[in-house]
Every structure is written in C-alpha cells, then in structure tokens.
Amino acid sequence: xxxxxxxxxxxxxxxxxxxxxxxxxxxxxxxxxxxxxxxxxxxxxxxxxxxxxxxxxxxxxxxxxxxxxxxxxxxxxxxxxxxxxxxxxxxxxxxxxxxxxxxxxxxxxxxxxxxxxxxxxxxxxxxxxxxxxxxxxxxxxxxxxxxxxxxxxxxxxxxxxxxxxxxxxxxxxxxxxxxxxxxxxxxxxxxxxxxxxxxxxxxxxxxxxxxxxxxxxxxxxxxxxxxxxxxxxxxxxxxxxxxxxxxxx
Amino acid sequence: xxxxxxxxxxxxxxxxxxxxxxxxxxxxxxxxxxxxxxxxxxxxxxxxxxxxxxxxxxxxxxxxxxxxxxxxxxxxxxxxxxxxxxxxxxxxxxxxxxxxxxxxxxxxxxxxxxxxxxxxxxxxxxxxxxxxxxxxxxxxxxxxxxxxxxxxxxxxxxxxxxxxxxxxxxxxxxxxxxxxxxxxxxxxxxxxxxxxxxxxxxxxxxxxxxxxxxxxxxxxxxxxxxxxxxxxxxxxxxxxxxxxxxxxxxxxxxxxxxxxxxxxxxxxxxxxxxxxxxxxxxxxxxxxxxxxxxxxxxxxxxxxxxxxxxxxxxxxxxxxxxxxxxxxxxxxxxxxxxxxxxxxxxxxxxxxxxxxxxxxxxxxxxxxxxxxxxxxxxxxxxxxxxxxxxxxxxxxxxxxxxxxxxxxxxxxxxxxxxx
Numbered sequence: 001x002x003x004x005x006x007x008x009x010x011x012x013x014x015x016x017x018x019x020x021x022x023x024x025x026x027x028x029x030x031x032x033x034x035x036x037x038x039x040x041x042x043x044x045x046x047x048x049x050x051x052x053x054x055x056x057x058x059x060x061x062x063x064x065x066x067x068x069x070x071x072x073x074x075x076x077x078x079x080x081x082x083x084x085x086x087x088x089x090x091x092x093x094x095x096x097x098x099x100x101x102x103x104x105x106x107x108x109x110x111x112x113x114x115x116x117x118x119x120x121x122x123x124x125x126x127x128x129x130x131x132x133x134x135x136x137x138x139x140x141x142x143x144x145x146x147x148x149x150x151x152x153x154x155x156x157x158x159x160x161x162x163x164x165x166x167x168x169x170x171x172x173x174x175x176x177x178x179x180x181x182x183x184x185x186x187x188x189x190x191x192x193x194x195x196x197x198x199x200x201x202x203x204x205x206x207x208x209x210x211x212x213x214x215x216x217x218x219x220x221x222x223x224x225x226x227x228x229x230x231x232x233x234x235x236x237x238x239x240x241x242x243x244x245x246x247x248x249x
Numbered sequence: 250x251x252x253x254x255x256x257x258x259x260x261x262x263x264x265x266x267x268x269x270x271x272x273x274x275x276x277x278x279x280x281x282x283x284x285x286x287x288x289x290x291x292x293x294x295x296x297x298x299x300x301x302x303x304x305x306x307x308x309x310x311x312x313x314x315x316x317x318x319x320x321x322x323x324x325x326x327x328x329x330x331x332x333x334x335x336x337x338x339x340x341x342x343x344x345x346x347x348x349x350x351x352x353x354x355x356x357x358x359x360x361x362x363x364x365x366x367x368x369x370x371x372x373x374x375x376x377x378x379x380x381x382x383x384x385x386x387x388x389x390x391x392x393x394x395x396x397x398x399x400x401x402x403x404x405x406x407x408x409x410x411x412x413x414x415x416x417x418x419x420x421x422x423x424x425x426x427x428x429x430x431x432x433x434x435x436x437x438x439x440x441x442x443x444x445x446x447x448x449x450x451x452x453x454x455x456x457x458x459x460x461x462x463x464x465x466x467x468x469x470x471x472x473x474x475x476x477x478x479x480x481x482x483x484x485x486x487x488x489x490x491x492x493x494x495x496x497x498x499x500x501x502x503x504x505x506x507x508x509x510x511x512x513x514x515x516x517x518x519x520x521x522x523x524x525x526x527x528x529x530x531x532x533x534x535x536x537x538x539x540x541x542x543x544x545x546x547x548x549x550x551x552x553x554x555x556x557x558x559x560x561x562x563x564x565x566x567x568x569x570x571x572x573x574x575x576x577x578x579x580x581x582x583x584x585x586x587x588x589x590x591x592x593x594x595x596x597x598x599x600x601x602x603x604x605x606x607x608x609x610x611x612x613x614x615x616x617x618x619x620x621x622x623x624x625x626x627x628x629x630x631x632x633x634x635x636x637x638x639x640x641x642x643x644x645x646x647x648x649x650x651x652x653x654x655x656x657x658x659x660x661x662x663x664x665x666x667x668x
Contacts, residue, residue, distance in 0.1 A: 070251075074258045074274045081268075093268035093606055120270075129446060135356035136344040155344060156337015158277040159355050165446035167270030167603055171277060173251040176337030233445055249604045 040211075042144040044183055045238040047206035047220040048119050050245070055080055055096050055117035059196035059205060066184065066195035068172075075170045077181040078121040078196055083247055085113045091247045118248050119205060121196070122147065122168040122181035123229060123237030130160035130169065130180075139178065145210075145238060146185055151177040165230050166237075183207065210238065257612060267526075267607025276599045276611045280624045281331040286437050286459065287466070287591045288328040288631070293434035294467015295321040296370070296426060301497065303423040309493035315644030316478070317471040318374050323634035325366055331627050332358075334618050354440045365433045369426040375402075376419045378642055383407055396641060434463040441594060448523040449598040454512045461505040466587035468498045469580040475648065476577055478639070484649045488569055492562075495576050499555045502583065506548050526605045534608055535597050538589045547586010551579035 063078045064071060073095075080096040088111070096117065128147045131139050138154035141147050149160075154177035161169045161178060172179040184194035188207075192198070197205045208217025224242035230249065231237075241248075258274055265274065295317040301307040302314040333339050349356035382401035386394050438459030441450040472494050479486050516524065531539055558575045596611050614620035 135353040137350040155341045167272045170272040
C-alpha cells in the first residue's frame with residue numbers, strides 16, 4: 001500500500017516537474033519560434049543596392065498607393081534616408097520624404113565628404129523579436145519567411161513596435177493595430193513583385209527567393225559584398241545591403 | 250480622432266532633435282504605461298512589508314500588517330486597468346488568456362497576475378480575517394452581517410484546531426507569497442529589460458532595480474497611509490512601529506540607489522554606441538525628472554533626512570513630533586521619486602531614436618484615455634477601493650496595538666506569529 005502510494009506520488013512529482021521544466025525550456029529560447037530556412041519551398045529575401053538609390057522616393061509613394069498606409073509622414077512601411085558625411089566626420093541624416101525642403105547643394109558645399117541614400121523597410125528577420133514578444137500571436141512568420149500582422153487579432157499593445165530595432169512598425173491610426181511592410185505579400189503570392197521593387201527606376205531594390213539559385217536576388221548576393229543592419233542583435237535580417245556605409249544604423 | 254492625432258504629431262515635428270526614424274515620432278507607451286509599473290510596484294512592496302511580520306517575525310511592524318495587505322489588494326485590483334485602457338483594442342484583451350503566446354513576456358502577465366491575486370493575496374487576507382469575520386457577523390445585524398458572513402464563506406469554526414490551521418496556512422501562503430511578489434514585479438521589469446532593441450531598457454539589472462524600487466514605494470506608501478489614517482480615525486501613531494518600518498525603508502532605498510548607481514557606472518564605463526544619445530537625453534529631456542526629482546529629491550534628500558533623524562534620535566532623543574514630520578516628508582518625497590523612476594524608464598526609453606541619432610518628445614494629453622486626468626483617476630481609484638476595504642475589513646484594532654503579542658480572541662485579530 002505504502003509503496004504503491006509512494007510510487008504514485010513519485011510519478012506525479014515526475015510529471016509535474018517534467019512539465020514545468022519543459023514549459024520553461026519552451027518559453028526561454030526565442031529560436032524555438034524562428035523558422036529555419038526550409039530546404040524546399042520559398043524563403044523570401046530582399047536586396048538593396050545603396051549605390052544605385054537616387055533618393056527619388058518613388059518606392060515610398062508606390063508603397064503608400066499600393067497599401068493602406070496613411071499619407072502622413074509619421075506612418076510608413078518604407079522610407080529613404082539621406083546621409084551626408086562631412087569632412088570632420090559628422091553625419092547629417094534625414095528622411096527624404098518628410099523633409100523634402102532641406103536638400104543641400106552638395107556639389108557646392110566643400111565640407112561634404114560623401115553622401116548617399118539608404119532605403120529602409122522591414123528586415124523580415126529570420127529571428128524576429130516582434131514575433132517573440134507579441135502576446136497573442138497576431139504577429140507571425142509565414143512558411144516562406146515573411147513576418148505579417150493579423151489585424152483581426154492584434155490587440156494594439158504596441159509591444160512589437162518597442163521590440164523592433166529598426167523602427168519598421170507603427171500603429172495604424174485607423175485600425176488601431178500594428179502595421180508593417182509585408183513584402184507586398186498579396187502581390188508576391190500572385191507572382192508579382194513588391195510595389196516598391198516594381199517602380200524603382202534604378203533597380204536599387206531587388207526581391208526574390210533566397211532558396212533559388214537563379215533569382216535576381218541570388219545574383220545580387222553573388223555579385224556584391226553584403227551587409228545587414230544591426231547584426232549584433234542576432235535578428236538575422238533578410239534585407240541585404242550592398243555597399244552599406246558604417247554610419248548607417 | 251485620427252485628425253487630432255495627426256495634428257499633435259505635426260506639432261511635435263519641430264521639437265525633434267537630430268534624426269529619428271519616421272515611425273518613431275509617435276511615443277507609443279504614454280502616461281498609462283508609467284502608472285502601471287508604479288501600481289504593481291506598490292502591490293509588491295506592500296506585500297513584502299506584510300511578510301516582514303509573518304515570515305521574519307518583526308513584531309514592531311505588526312500594526313501595519315493588515316493595512317499593507319489591504320493596500321496591496323486595492324492597488325492590485327487597479328493595476329491591469331491602465332494596461333487595458335491603453336490597448337488599441339481593449340475588447341480583444343481576453344485573447345491574452347485564450348491564445349497566449351508562450352514566448353511573450355506580456356502574455357504571461359495575465360497568469361502572473363491571476364496567480365498573485367487568487368493564490369496569494371486573496372487567500373492570505375481571507376485567512377487573516379476569517380475569525381474576525383465570524384466574530385463581527387455574530388455581533389452585527391442587517392447588511393453588514395451578511396457581508397461579513399459571505400466574506401467568511403459562511404465558515405463558523407472558531408475552534409483551537411481551526412485557529413492553528415489558519416496560522417499555519419498564513420505562514421505557508423506568505424512564504425509562497427514572497428517569491429510571488431518578487432515574480433510579479435521582477436516580471437514587470439523583465440517586460441522592459443528583455444527588449445534587446447532598446448539599450449535604455451535592455452539590462453539584466455532592470456528587473457532587480459524594479460523590485461527594490463517596488464519595495465521602496467510600497468513600504469513608503471503604507472507608512473504614509475498609517476500616518477494619515479491613524480490620527481483621522483482617532484488613534485495614536487505607534488512610533489516604535491513607524492521607526493522600524495522607516496528603518497526598513499531606509500535600507501531598501503540604499504539598496505535601490507546602489508543598484509541604480511551600479512547600472513549608471515556600468516553604462517558610462519562600457520560606453521557602447523548608444524552612450525552619446527543617452528547622455529544627451531539625460532542631460533536635456535530627462536534632466537528634471539531623472540536628475541532632479543528621481544535622484545536628488547526622491548532618493549538623496551529622503552536618505553539625508555532619515556539619516557539625520559537616526560543620528561539625532563539616539564543622541565538628542567529627537568522630539569517625536571519632529572520625527573513624524575521628517576518621516577512624513579521623506580515618504581512623500583520617495584513616492585514622487587519612484588513615480589518619476591517609472592516615468593524615466595518608460596518614457597525615457599522611447600525618447601531617443603533607435604538610430605541613436607536623435608531625440609523626440611513626449612507631449613502628454615490632458616483629457617482622453619491616454620491623458621493626464623485619466624491617469625489621476627487611476628492613481629486615486631486604489632484609495633477609494635482602500636477606503637471601502639477599510640470599512641468592510643477594519644484593521645483598527647491591530648493598528649492601535651502597542652506592539653504587544655496579539656490574541657485572536659480579545660482583539661479580534663489573528664494569533665500572534667508562531668503562537
């Protein structure tokens with residue numbers, strides 16, 4: 001009797017501790033949620049050729065036209081930054097779209113060392129911190145590696161906005177839910193290019209499947225020295241930059 | 250609604266310094282998210298004060314025991330409100346319980362909260378008051394009789410065995426309660442500390458700093474309530490008790506200050522890439538709330554005042570009334586200090602750009618759900634709840650005990666610890 005009771009007690013203790021430990025291990029590593037790049041199927045990525053960007057912001061315009069992003073400058077899925085590096089090392093940065101009046105005549109200004117444009121968008125991280133922190137799973141990663149927001153279940157807590165190191169998210173003022181670049185998932189799933197890629201006049205933006213050996217993105221990654229934004233945060237961005245300057249964060 | 254938002258954001262544009270990402274102009278976690286950790290901090294701190302009596306047998310602060318439990322409960326009941334109100338879709342908040350994402354620190358809040366409310370606080374209060382409720386119900390008529398009967402869950406057992414069980418249960422609950430209180434507020438710190446994208450928050454020390462500042466704010470607030478409520482209800486302040494509680498407060502402030510100082514030194518010494526923008530923020534946008542209110546008025550000044558009373562109490566047997574006044578000023582200053590600590594963490598963490606190149610500004614609204622008035626309502630609501638609780642579950646007898654061992658039968662209180 002005693003030994004049977006003891007046995008049952010031990011089994012119970014084992015199960016309880018096992019599930020507790022199992023639970024902790026499931027909660028702790030963010031990696032559990034991140035999807036490994038699948039061997040088969042699509043795994044979408046993006047390329048940005050910094051040297052090709054002329055700062056025309058047609059991509060921003062196309063994005064706001066294609067999707068439901070408000071026209072105001074405080075909400076955007078993609079934007080273009082202008083960097084002016086002075087001879088003394090100072091960097092002057094602004095967003096091309098929000099301050100169009102401040103275009104300096106760089107050719108005349110002798111104090112300027114170099115200047116360039118950097119298009120920014122959601123990095124569609126392979127290890128997305130926004131997905132990790134979403135309390136209800138409204139932000140998720142698709143099988144082809146695109147991070148999306150389900151606006152029907154998002155509670156608007158904005159934790160994902162805080163967790164994004166790249167400032168790629170905003171709270172949509174009408175839906176009161178988080179919003180971000182989707183790689184134009186509605187277009188991509190019909191074999192169309194994202195709107196910003198489609199309109200870029202210099203082909204500074206390249207979209208494609210990272211698993212494909214023949215896509216323009218594969219060629220882009222073969223022909224350029226590649227860098228990603230804030231690699232130290234281990235988010236493994238899938239937006240790859242060619243000729244990225246060290247000043248860009 | 251959206252037009253107002255656009256207008257206020259356009260007004261912010263000229264105040265931005267340097268470069269920030271376009272999506273960063275709007276500050277997402279406003280005054281309500283400042284109120285939230287402030288409220289939960291008080292819950293945790295008040296409970297720790299209560300556990301001093303039960304677990305660590307500090308008899309002097311016995312008069313504060315029930316008051317601190319009721320304080321913890323009234324603040325805990327309000328704690329989720331600021332979070333709920335700031336959601337874009339409060340009507341979907343139940344999703345956190347139904348479909349929680351286990352990797353999300355925020356999703357676990359519901360469970361930590363429910364655990365703390367149900368398994369710790371309500372249980373402890375019930376066991377503390379059970380015999381009293383039975384006594385009161387016996388001597389009363391009308392509605393109050395039934396309220397007390399109902400609250401006692403219609404239990405009537407006053408036997409020795411039942412009392413012994415109450416006492417044993419209380420001890421167990423408190424022992425479970427201490428780590429739970431730590432969990433509750435350490436976890437609130439973790440919500441911020443685990444955001445690796447934000448160097449102002451991302452620190453392993455944040456949960457611990459939150460814990461100690463919680464203890465500071467909770468203990469200080471209970472002392473404040475005790476010093477206000479006792480004279481109002483015609484009692485006499487037990488200085489032995491206040492002296493002891495202020496002692497604990499003093500040490501908690503020192504630990505809290507040291508931790509924050511360590512964090513500060515660490516950041517300065519490491520000087521990582523964000524240090525420039527963070528120093529700029531501290532010296533400009535946060536100077537008033539961080540340097541002046543949090544550190545000088547909220548920490549160093551009360552520490553100085555309490556040290557003076559400690560020194561002079563022994564040497565010159567400092568006048569009791571003067572001591573009371575000093576304590577009163579200190580606990581008030583500490584409250585302001587801790588509130589601005591929360592402000593500096595929450596708002597400060599959003600004022601600098603994650604590009605580390607610029608600062609934005611937080612413009613608080615007055616009215617509306619995210620506004621100052623509503624924040625005041627949320628800060629005052631616990632006081633209303635506490636008043637009701639004090640009416641239904643009066644702790645007066647215990648509060649007026651002169652630190653003697655309490656006897657369940659005569660005072661209507663609980664058996665003394667270990668009795």
